[in-house]
Amino acid sequence: MSKHRTHLLDRWPVLLFLLFVACTGGGSTGKKADREVNVYSHRHYDTDKALFDAFTQATGITVNLVLADDNEVLARLEREGERSPCDLLITSDAGRLGQARLRGLLRPVHSALLDSVVPATLRDPEGHWYGLTMRARVLAYNKTKVRPEELPTYQALTAPQWKGRLLARSAENLYNQSLMAAFVAHYGPDSALAWARGVAANFARDPKGSDTDQLLAVAEGIGDVALANSYYIGKLMSGTEPERAKAREVLAVALPTMGGAGTHVNVSGAGVVKHARHEAEAIALLEYLLGAEAQRAFAEGNKEYPVRPGVAVDPVLASFGALNPDTLDLAQLGLNNATAVKQLQAAGWR
Ligand SMILES: [Fe+2]
Known part of the structure; x- marks a missing residue:
């Protein structure tokens, strides 16, 4: 007690x-x-x-x-x-x-x-x-070497004229996986694979770095066309960093479509x-x-x-042109992610 x-x-x-x-x-x-x-x-x-x-x-x-x-x-x-x-x-x-x-x-x-x-x-x-x-996944190109009408679609990137000229980050990056997932949703896994294979065959170097690194690589002359999200380009183009002045000078933007569908957005x-x-x-x-x-x-x-x-x-995004976004239901990006990853690997897009 x-x-x-x-x-x-x-x-x-x-x-x-x-x-x-x-x-x-x-x-x-x-x-x-x-x-x-x-x-x-x-x-x-x-x-x-x-x-x-x-x-x-x-x-x-x-x-x-x-x-x-x-x-x-x-x-x-x-x-x-x-x-x-x-x-x-x-x-x-x-x-x-x-x-x-x-x-x-x-x-x-x-x-x-x-x-x-x-x-x-x-x-x-x-x-x-x-x-x-x-955000739109678009193309930034060196305007002294490329004309915008050469980049009407993502599919155009597989043409032989781009051999050794394309820049993109790794396929481990989700933005690329989602672009590929949209391709799978629209055209099926086989066509998506053929597209990714054609793009990878035209790379200027093995994928590395961020989207912004691809933009800077265009300014350095490593390649002529970079795949990047619109806001990275918008931030770069509206920035004032002296070391990026060259990039601001040479870069222009194309808003490619997916053929029948519009520009890939996420x-x-x-x-x-x-x-x-x-x-x-x-x-x-x-x-x-x-x-x-x-x-x-x-x-x-x-x-x-x-x-x-x-x-x-x-205004900086408006200066890229009028966006015609793909109207794909974005729930498809998650649903097709596993297939996209598999096909990117099969395509040799590292
Ligand atoms: Fe990002």
Whole structure:
């Protein structure tokens, strides 16, 4: 009996603390706990951080941001399972979002606002993910050596005239896998393989580096045509770095189509995680990021195409020409990713 009483007395500090936590709702983190959203994002841009701050200002909801490795983030969510603190996954490729859905890591959410603002081809049909910004995978060429009419389609890249002149990053890169997945979706695996084989046969060097590295390699004369995402070109062309002056001088942009279909586009987008504890806050953040103001910030700050209709494209992107985006349902990028990876390997695109 006395032993029991001693125990209770021993526990007084603990009981007092628990009482305190119950009364204050968890101390410094308590009140915030139901007004926060935990985000894993692959987008490491200043524009995003400024938008998260503005969202917190507007709503009182704290954004806890973890910058995630795009190649590792799905494995991490799987590993963490129900214990994952993540509410909202933001990635830079619809293929990744599609894979996340296929692996059961996202939940469908319903928002009339999101469904009305995001075009149907730029979101998951059941609300597992939504596009936030659009980017086109296009061609930057040396305008002293190439005429734009030589690059009407992606298919044109397989012509013998481009032997030793093309630059692209590795096939391990998801942007290339998603371009290939779009080819698979439109033309089937065999035609996609033949296309990739033809492109790889024309490479100026073995694939290496980032999209921006391909642009700089054109300026250095290593090749004449580079495959790159539109925002990397937009950022380079609107930049002021003296060491990139040569690239700004010689580069021009072609918006190739996929033959019958338009220019390959992809989205950076977000989905609410299956075990999210802050679903309402995650949806609120999604809705904020798709608001006209945030869409303008993405366009101006990061040179991305707005997903929301009616928001102006940044002048540097507008200078590339009018984009005629492929209207392929981007859910196809995730569904065809495995085939795309296999066929890129078979094509010798390293
Ligand atoms: Fe990127």
